[in-house]
Amino acid sequence: MLRVNQVKLPAGHSGADIKAQAAGMLRIPAGDIRQMRIVRQSIDARKKPEIFYIYALDLEVKEESRILRRFQGKENLVCKSQQQIYRFPEPGSRVGRLPIVIVGTGPAGLFCGYFLALHGYRPILLERGKCVEERQRDVEAFWETGRLDPSSNVQFGEGGAGTFSDGKLNTLVKDKDGRNRVVLETFVKFGAKESICYEAKPHIGTDVLCRVVKGMREEIVRLGGEVRFESQVKDLCIRDGRVTGVEIEGGGHLDCGRLVLAIGHSARDTFSMLHDRGVPMEAKSFAVGLRVEHPQSMINESQYGMEEPGELGAAPYKVTAKAGNGRGVYSFCMCPGGYVVNASSEEGRTAVNGMSYSGRDGRNANSAVIVTVTPEDFGSEHPLAGIGFQRWLEEKAYAIGGGKIPVQRYGEFRERVNGDGQQFPAGSTGILSPKDEGRSGRQESGEFSEITPQCKGQYVWADVSRILPKECNEAIVEGMEAFGRQIAGFNRPDACLSGVESRTSSPVRIRRGDDLQSEIRGLYPCGEGAGYAGGIVSAAMDGIRVAEAIAREYAP
Structure with a gap:
């Protein structure tokens, strides 16, 4: 069995096209390929909107040894396949009395x-x-x-x-x-x-x-x-x-x-x-942050060069940055065509997550934008201190949203974090008034936003900037601005932020x-x-x- 790498075809090809392209690379008739298995398929979008699929294939062919000799020194393209065969330990003759x-x-x-x-x-x-x-x-x-x-x-x-x-x-x-x-x-x-x-x-x-x-x-x-x-x-x-x-x-x-x-x-x-x-x-390190929503069409345009990518499906992304305060900021659990969901499990505490159905056909893309936190942030050396930290954040999210998912436009979040936005008075719930809600729904141009939150669970416009510690908020703003230089529009002021993403991994x-x-x-x-x-x-x-x-x- 041969492993053939870097088999490249344009979007819209057929299975027969894959076989024909592989045969051409090996300089053999397609009929000499007795069996073909796709090992890996990835997308090459470097020349968007011209999109290609790249394949690694396992092929059973005639005269395998002759082909291997032909590609000697080019093992990155063609080599002998090393298939991994999983083996579970042989069952023992004795099974314990207790289950x-x-x-x-x-x-x-x-x-x-x-x-x-x-x-x-x-x-x-x-x-x-x-x-x-x-x-x-x-x-x-x-x-x-x-x-x-x-x-x-x-x-x-x-x-x-x-x-x-x-x-x-x-x-x-x-x-x-x-x-x-x-x-x-x-x-x-x-x-x-x-x-x-x-x-x-x-x-x-x-x-x-x-x-x-x-x-x-x-x-x-x-x-x-x-x-x-x-x-x-x-x-x-x-x-x-x-x-x-x-x-x-x-x-x-x-x-x-x-x-x-x-x-x-x-x-x-x-x-x-x-x-x-x-x-x-x-206690162990994990990460906390907020969910961010953008139009999926915007992400498609950035990643594939087209708003409607057809068979390619809704485009994903992955972005990372390092803030000036030393904290890593990165996207997590990116959901193309997905929903922000209320993922709470305790009364009086709100946590969010992202979800997609298999079709990934929702109008928005969402991901968590998260910041690493370590046991030094938890305020205690107790093994369960990270749980206390999570609960503290989730209680604030619950209070600010009144039990609903709190949502805020990124532009307003950025203003409040940078200290030049209106501040809610001490003791305020943080829920926006109808006047504030209308303001939060505008872009800098003064036009209403095209982004409506796509949530599973009720949501409310609120001051999300009050949930996370100051250093986390500042890192998220730095990260969002950096991501805007990687994906056009990522830092658009009408992007929707919701919180709190606190269950990224075990504390x-x-x-x-x-x-x-x-x-x-x-x-x-x-x-x-x-x-x-x-x-x-x-x-x-x-x-x-x-x-x-x-x-x-x-x-x-």
Whole structure:
């Protein structure tokens, strides 16, 4: 099998065109290509609006050795394919008397449970929230009415926080063992489009992700595992330095031989319980900021040279800068054609996130513009100080927006941060009056803005500049101005900012050793909530790693 790189074709080509172009590069008839597999597809927009696709292909061809000799010294173009074949540890003949229990059904818990079930271990998965079908109804009701279910929302429930997101599936985690590929192939098995296995920036969308999650759960059950919903773990049972079971809300008890902690980054009450039980953990850096919305047509024009890109789909972007105060500022969780969503999980606190459906066909693009914060910013050395910092920001966002998503035009935000804008008096709610709202909706030219916030959940015009610390606001303004030099119009005064984006990653790391266990034996911290992942795919990969570690313990 040959790996052929840098196969370049214009947008609008067919599968036959790919094969013909590859044959031309190899100087062989197209009929000599017996089999073709797309390994990677990326977009080359350097000469926009003339857009090209760039492919890496695996080809089975006649006279492979002769072709390799022809390209000797040009291995960057043609070389022997080194396919990564994922292998799970061989199941042991002995399986523990007590079950393997997994806490959480986000990507980490779901993939850990799926791979254990696939190899005969029959895990029990405990989820504090509801199944994805019921969870969808609860989330839609919250967005419509503002009535929050603290156990079933954008953060909690089957599929985890990533279920109500753009569903981006790219990761920077090294994949020498093939886990990344097997995660993508598993998504395809349960209903995702096959192209996610080779797109440079694959995404799945909330609508498809919900179906995939349900399919994986049903397969775990078919294979002999269990998935128990509305089963929040309230306490651990520890004896002689080893976990022996869990106490479940409502009085239930479950013994276990191994316990996987695949809790999400918002399981704040669970973090507190774990700290009280002496589970070693530490505060970690994360990032906070605001969501920014622009017309998707503007982003398309900047990235592709056309407002309507057709088959290319809504254009993404990624921007980074460094502020004068030394803080990094960057876009995060960019959602082409997406929505800003109320992602709150606690009463009296407001958090936002971004979401796209698989079609990415909304009128606005949004991303978080975030600033790194470290334990030094939290005001305490306590391991859970980052949670306190998040709550402080979310309480301010709730008060300023009156429980709705607070939104402000960037031009006005910039004025207030720079100190030359009208200030709200002390004690003010920060919600704009009808007069202020009209002012906030104008561009500098005096014309009304073409940007209307595209939100899931109610929103209100408010003084968003009052949420974050001064140094974070200043860094965001510097970043927005720098991004305006990278993407024309990014710093336009009518761009919409909403807050607060506080759940970018876990504020806590639950310590584990090289064997992936805590100092409390039999306890496996796992995934994003435990501090070992940063997105859907990396969390799923960590879930597989933990499943492998458990399987090795049972090996003969």
